[in-house]
Amino acid sequence: MAVQNNKAEGTVLLEMKHVKKSFDKSGVLKDISLKVREGQVVSIIGPSGSGKSTLLRCATLLEKMDAGELIYLGEKAAWEQDDKKGQKRCVYAPKDKLKQIRSYFGLVFQSFNLFPHYSVMKNIIDAPVCVNHVSKNEAKERAKKLLAQLGLSDKENAYPCQLSGGQQQRVSIARALALQPKILFFDEPTSALDPELTAEVLKVIRQLAQNHMTMIIVTHEMQFAKEVSDHIVFMEQGVIVEEGTPDELFSSENARVREFIGKVSA
Template identity: 50%
Template sequence: MLVRIDGLHKHFGANHVLKGIDLRVKEGEVVALIGRSGSGKSTLLRSINGLETFDDGLVEVDGERLHADQTDLRALRLKVGMVFQQFNLFPHLSVGRNVMLAPRTVRQTSVAECESLARAMLAKVGLADKFDAYPDQLSGGQQQRVAIARALAMQPKVLLCDEITSALDPELVNEVLATVRQLASEGMTLIMVTHEMRFAREVSDQLVFMHQGRVHESGDPKDLFAAPQTAELAAFLGAVG
């Protein structure tokens, strides 16, 4: 198992947002987290790289364990990449520098090596010619692909995608999904929170439906979409079409 989550609990004040989550992700597997807003899916995703703390339970990625109250997250984060809804590119750095920053700062790779790494990663997402551009000169879809390249440059074992197409204009969604699909086909382990149901059905190996802080139903996406076992999932799929 590449990712193991055991009995994860989290409260926001009096609000119990994660009520004992267990999740297993194999290497090369693509997991889609779906559910209504407030179901805890983003919180769960953000717990996997320590952006959210949790009160009880365990997260383990490639042998790197994270307990509640742990403050040293570096070793874990070296194994986990993340792409955000709002891209979060660094506006003061060129596209190339965005991708080079972490390898340079954290891994202390030489500038020349960082640069060739960054060029390779940008080529992978189809943006080799944007190395010297600045984020505000790119479309949303291009920015999101740069964000993917930036995460990949750290060679993570698993990539977390938090609603990465939700902030995009409809005509830009596909170029980002194509990039994710390509990563999946190359064997990248992906855990994604998504509202793109068709994409989730096509690309994921495991579908996880979250409801009121619990994994309400999970399994093979084709089965779940064809015959949801719970009324809640049926209602959710009906609502999102």
């Protein structure tokens, strides 16, 4: 059963307007607009190469947009303005403003990205202590609570190489949550896992959804997206082909959407 609430009137946490991004003159994102409200779970689906991960990387400031606007909680991270030749170009907010905006979101990668020479505890507390200047004691208390919630209380002194893939991904989620973000991004969080470990991670994300964590999830797990999402976006060739509630997407009259969901769900 879908974990859904009526969040249509909630505070807008993220807005992307008319975003464009090209690599080597090849348009990867072509005029993408997206709005995410507090408490929403938005899944982004579509074939490989459709621009899903690039969209996440632009949203999380890992890639610079060529055009468009990026807005968090009403604060502009990037926008367009005319250059000296009168041509539009995308400019970004000053470094101190971007640092503040980065504190609004967390990102969970598909390849875990844990520091192999750090223990689980140090992986989780490092950013809160070094970036957000949280006291070490407070950071450890946060980490212990998160590890307990994620079923990893006995792993705080372990190293990544001593953990299964599912455990490593749960540590990655704990690390992102330790920064207390307003939005959590997932870039295909189960793509590196076998089916049993995938179930572990999806269970954690479902729990976060039940706790009304705002999330944007790039995924190929169609049934999971249907169950957990408030809103689903189908992308192909750098554009949003269709978006709507899970019921709307999974009963779409668009032949391409039906074909994709049918193939991936089979």
